[in-house]
Amino acid sequence: xxxxxxxxxxxxxxxxxxxxxxxxxxxFTKSQRRLFLFILSQVNNVTDAEEILQDTNVVIxxxxxQFQLGTSFFAWSGKxxxxxxxxxxxxxxxxxxxxSDEFISRVAADAIEMSDELEKRREALSECxxxxxxxxxxxxxxxxxxxxxxLKVAERLGRPTNSxxxxxxxxxxxxxxxxxxxxxxxxxxx
Amino acid sequence: MTPRDLAKLPPALFEWLEALCxxxxxxxxxxxxxxxxxxxxxxxxxxxxxxxLHGTLHWNTAFGDDxxxxxxxxxxxxxxxxxSDTPAKRGYRSLLVLAASVAVIAVFSFxxxxxxxxxxxxxxxxxxxxxxxxxxxxxNNNDRVVAQNPKEELPPSKPLVLTxxxxxxxxxxxxxxxxxxxxxxxxxxxxxxxDSRPQRPAGSVVTRTAGSAQGxxxxxxxxxxxxWKLQGVEPSPLADDAEWLRRIYLDVVGHIPPVEVAEKFLTxxxxxxxxxxxxxxxxxxxxxxNWTVVWTNLLIGRxxxxxxxxxxxxxxxxxxxxxxRPWNEMVAEFISAEGxxxxxxxxxxxxxxxxxxxxxxxxxxxxxxLGQQIGCTQCHDHPFNDWKQDAFxxxxxxxxxxxxxxxxxxxxxxxxxxxxxxxxxxHVGGPTHxxxxxxxxxxxxxxxxxxxxxxxxxxxxxxxxxxxxxxxDKPQVAEAFVNRMxxxxxxxxxxxxxxxxxxxxxxxxxxxxxxLAREFVASGYDCKQLIRWVCLSDAYQRxxxxxxxxxxDNPETGASPLFSRVYIKGMTAEQLYDSxxxxxxxxNTPLATGDHDRRRHEWLQQFVHAFQTDENDxxxxxxxxxxxxxxxxxxxxxxxxxxxxxxTFLEKLTTSRDTEAEKIKRLCLATLxxxxxxxxxxxxxxxxxxxxxxxxxxxxxDALWAYLNSGEFVLVH
Numbered sequence: 001x002x003x004x005x006x007x008x009x010x011x012x013x014x015x016x017x018x019x020x021x022x023x024x025x026x027x028f029t030k031s032q033r034r035l036f037l038f039i040l041s042q043v044n045n046v047t048d049a050e051e052i053l054q055d056t057n058v059v060i061x062x063x064x065x066q067f068q069l070g071t072s073f074f075a076w077s078g079k080x081x082x083x084x085x086x087x088x089x090x091x092x093x094x095x096x097x098x099x100s101d102e103f104i105s106r107v108a109a110d111a112i113e114m115s116d117e118l119e120k121r122r123e124a125l126s127e128c129x130x131x132x133x134x135x136x137x138x139x140x141x142x143x144x145x146x147x148x149x150x151l152k153v154a155e156r157l158g159r160p161t162n163s164x165x166x167x168x169x170x171x172x173x174x175x176x177x178x179x180x181x182x183x184x185x186x187x188x189x190x
Numbered sequence: 191m192t193p194r195d196l197a198k199l200p201p202a203l204f205e206w207l208e209a210l211c212x213x214x215x216x217x218x219x220x221x222x223x224x225x226x227x228x229x230x231x232x233x234x235x236x237x238x239x240x241x242x243l244h245g246t247l248h249w250n251t252a253f254g255d256d257x258x259x260x261x262x263x264x265x266x267x268x269x270x271x272x273x274s275d276t277p278a279k280r281g282y283r284s285l286l287v288l289a290a291s292v293a294v295i296a297v298f299s300f301x302x303x304x305x306x307x308x309x310x311x312x313x314x315x316x317x318x319x320x321x322x323x324x325x326x327x328x329x330n331n332n333d334r335v336v337a338q339n340p341k342e343e344l345p346p347s348k349p350l351v352l353t354x355x356x357x358x359x360x361x362x363x364x365x366x367x368x369x370x371x372x373x374x375x376x377x378x379x380x381x382x383x384x385d386s387r388p389q390r391p392a393g394s395v396v397t398r399t400a401g402s403a404q405g406x407x408x409x410x411x412x413x414x415x416x417x418w419k420l421q422g423v424e425p426s427p428l429a430d431d432a433e434w435l436r437r438i439y440l441d442v443v444g445h446i447p448p449v450e451v452a453e454k455f456l457t458x459x460x461x462x463x464x465x466x467x468x469x470x471x472x473x474x475x476x477x478x479x480n481w482t483v484v485w486t487n488l489l490i491g492r493x494x495x496x497x498x499x500x501x502x503x504x505x506x507x508x509x510x511x512x513x514x515r516p517w518n519e520m521v522a523e524f525i526s527a528e529g530x531x532x533x534x535x536x537x538x539x540x541x542x543x544x545x546x547x548x549x550x551x552x553x554x555x556x557x558x559x560l561g562q563q564i565g566c567t568q569c570h571d572h573p574f575n576d577w578k579q580d581a582f583x584x585x586x587x588x589x590x591x592x593x594x595x596x597x598x599x600x601x602x603x604x605x606x607x608x609x610x611x612x613x614x615x616x617h618v619g620g621p622t623h624x625x626x627x628x629x630x631x632x633x634x635x636x637x638x639x640x641x642x643x644x645x646x647x648x649x650x651x652x653x654x655x656x657x658x659x660x661x662x663d664k665p666q667v668a669e670a671f672v673n674r675m676x677x678x679x680x681x682x683x684x685x686x687x688x689x690x691x692x693x694x695x696x697x698x699x700x701x702x703x704x705x706l707a708r709e710f711v712a713s714g715y716d717c718k719q720l721i722r723w724v725c726l727s728d729a730y731q732r733x734x735x736x737x738x739x740x741x742x743d744n745p746e747t748g749a750s751p752l753f754s755r756v757y758i759k760g761m762t763a764e765q766l767y768d769s770x771x772x773x774x775x776x777x778n779t780p781l782a783t784g785d786h787d788r789r790r791h792e793w794l795q796q797f798v799h800a801f802q803t804d805e806n807d808x809x810x811x812x813x814x815x816x817x818x819x820x821x822x823x824x825x826x827x828x829x830x831x832x833x834x835x836x837x838t839f840l841e842k843l844t845t846s847r848d849t850e851a852e853k854i855k856r857l858c859l860a861t862l863x864x865x866x867x868x869x870x871x872x873x874x875x876x877x878x879x880x881x882x883x884x885x886x887x888x889x890x891x892d893a894l895w896a897y898l899n900s901g902e903f904v905l906v907h
Contacts, residue, residue, distance in 0.1 A: 040242075044213075098215065110235070121242060125247075141251065144248055169211075
């Protein structure tokens with residue numbers, strides 16, 4: 001069995017061109033969730049959003065040389081994502097698109113404007129999750145466990161689907177309101 | 191985006207967003223959503239934030255550590271350059287000039303925080319208690335701790351439990367502090383011994399008259415002690431007077447004891463002072479007020495609805511509790527009420543729940559008055575308990591003659607002023623129709639607990655139901671009420687949840703529950719008597735702290751409760767609000783005016799979210815966090831609470847001629863109902879001195895703020 005050799009000496013001068021440097025990798029890693037959420041706001045479907053993210057990532061890696069360190073990575077990769085979203089919508093247009101092009105572009109513009117606030121909301125969310133009643137937290141975790149959705153959770157728990165949807169919706173709204181309040185409280189205290 | 195902005199948005203928006211998250215938005219609604227979002231910038235923000243929340247939950251579960259860790263590993267900027275860091279900190283300072291508080295809170299966290307931690311080496315729980323009080327750093331610290339211990343991120347919903355492990359130093363501290371001299375503890379011992387003689391019951395011979403308060407208290411003691419013996423558990427020691435006083439106040443009248451009462455009680459030498467205080471509290475107007483709050487929340491919830499007249503219901507409850515009306519009579523009134531919602535306050539219970547074919551009314555009546563959860567049996571047989579689908583509809587059938595009518599109310603000039611909702615009886619007979627899961631249409635006739643009534647149009651079904659529910663020598667109504675009351679005082683009922691009784695969920699002490707229910711019926715459903723039995727029981731005299739000998743007695747872990755101690759409860763929103771006012775003197779007559787009730791109700795609305803579900807659920811997202819409570823409070827009130835304005839606690843404190851040490855003691859007593867430990871005293875002295883340099887007496891404000899922020903304040907222990 002021959003193991004691949006990773007510790008072979010690498011030609012330094014070349015590697016700059018071949019492989020993204022550490023900073024790029026870091027920026028890339030950090031921006032993944034943000035990018036995912038940016039895409040999700042325009043396609044409304046987590047599976048599709050993940051797929052588009054994968055496609056976007058492929059493009060990001062192939063074009064890494066075009067990115068100039070020091071500029072906004074999110075802005076740069078967001079453009080790539082937007083293009084991938086367009087491609088996805090073209091593909092889907094044959095079928096059915098829930099939301100119009102105008103809607104998508106308005107939302108995308110606002111998403112960038114709001115990105116700081118959204119980032120703060122994400123921070124507040126973890127605290128709000130902690131404050132949930134234990135039952136609620138379990139349910140919402142079950143809902144978001146991999147491959148789950150409200151329907152499957154209801155089946156698994158043997159609860160009427162509607163009541164599970166209602167509970168999940170309630171918990172999400174509670175979290176949403178909690179996050180809003182926290183941000184408002186912080187803002188008011190400033 | 192503030193809660194106020196969101197309130198202006200059409201509620202349908204959130205229904206659509208919900209449907210979107212679950213991928214079940216219809217094209218028609220998608221179009222409506224789109225129009226609204228395009229038209230309204232705030233709706234657009236809400237859309238983005240909602241989807242962002244949905245996505246974050248998904249992302250963090252999928253890519254966080256083992257799914258339990260919602261705090262992503264990929265955002266290291268949180269810790270270092272978090273933008274919310276500084277503003278929050280600055281805000282607190284500007285609110286109160288808090289330069290030194292963080293330090294003092296840290297000291298308290300050490301002395302108070304550890305007091306409550308179930309296990310001194312489980313940091314995340316400790317973190318949960320403390321850093322909420324310190325806005326910036328600590329929150330992030332906390333997050334980091336959690337991120338490293340994802341498994342431990344989930345604190346119990348009532349997070350804090352006392353333990354012996356960490357108690358040594360604190361108890362030592364408490365014991366050596368001035369107020370709690372050993373003499374006092376001995377006295378407490380004597381009182382308890384006097385109140386509830388048979389401490390080691392099984393073998394002890396007690397002379398008693400059956401049905402007397404003493405006798406029933408002895409029965410409780412006997413039953414519980416038998417359980418301890420069987421499980422090899424040593425009950426917690428007796429609570430000192432301070433702990434007991436605070437608890438009985440919060441439990442019976444809904445707020446912490448006023449500082450004057452505390453001073454008097456703690457120094458009182460009467461061996462029967464606990465019993466006497468309980469009697470005084472049962473006769474206090476605040477008793478009426480507290481139970482009115484408790485039952486208003488249970489009966490109609492905290493959120494408002496058009497068809498409900500909250501003040502009228504409260505008036506009905508006030509009058510009933512003031513007269514100590516028998517509980518079965520009150521239940522019967524709620525079930526059979528007729529008339530307009532302003533003239534007969536009891537109508538409001540059903541008016542709140544008659545929507546949707548009276549399905550909520552059916553389910554909620556069973557839940558509140560019978561302690562049984564039958565909501566799901568409307569669609570199918572209960573998987574666990576005895577309720578079958580047809581039983582649900584038979585029960586529901588009792589409500590089918592009930593009609594909500596609207597009555598015009600005009601002013602003196604004959605002009606229509608408003609409309610009142612009213613409960614009326616339609617004279618219709620026959621069965622209720624329902625469908626089973628296979629879509630087969632079935633009928634159900636009015637039948638309760640096996641007894642059917644005449645289904646003709648002339649029989650008033652609700653009157654019959656009221657009789658059936660409250661008849662007999664131990665109806666379910668009595669058992670459910672006893673269970674609920676027990677839960678109210680001990681922080682845990684004989685069943686968990688307290689309103690899910692039935693063969694699928696056997697009570698922890700079936701014989702005791704049965705016995706108390708029978709005695710309660712025999713007493714004529716006397717609520718005050720029942721409270722007396724519970725509060726004079728040996729177990730209720732014990733501390734909420736636990737030791738090695740009974741640490742397994744922790745229902746939070748799913749264990750069956752043994753009541754070898756009193757479990758800790760979080761304050762309700764109302765208790766917190768009233769206690770804050772009382773401690774700070776923010777409102778000069780805080781507990782007397784109707785205005786106060788209205789203000790508190792308005793304040794509460796921001797925490798409440800109502801749902802039109804089958805059980806008209808609502809959630810109160812109240813996070814027992816003082817910081818937030820204060821910030822969210824009407825700002826005038828907050829300012830006032832912590833100001834030196836005439837009449838406030840701080841003003842009185844700082845202008846009194848007491849020595850500094852006396853003032854510090856008083857401050858601690860007013861907020862936590864106990865004397866400060868020497869360590870606290872030292873920290874406070876420093877704080878007060880530092881504060882006096884910068885601004886007049888701001889040190890005292892810092893000290894009060896720090897105490898109100900302590901985890902200890904928001905707990906009933």
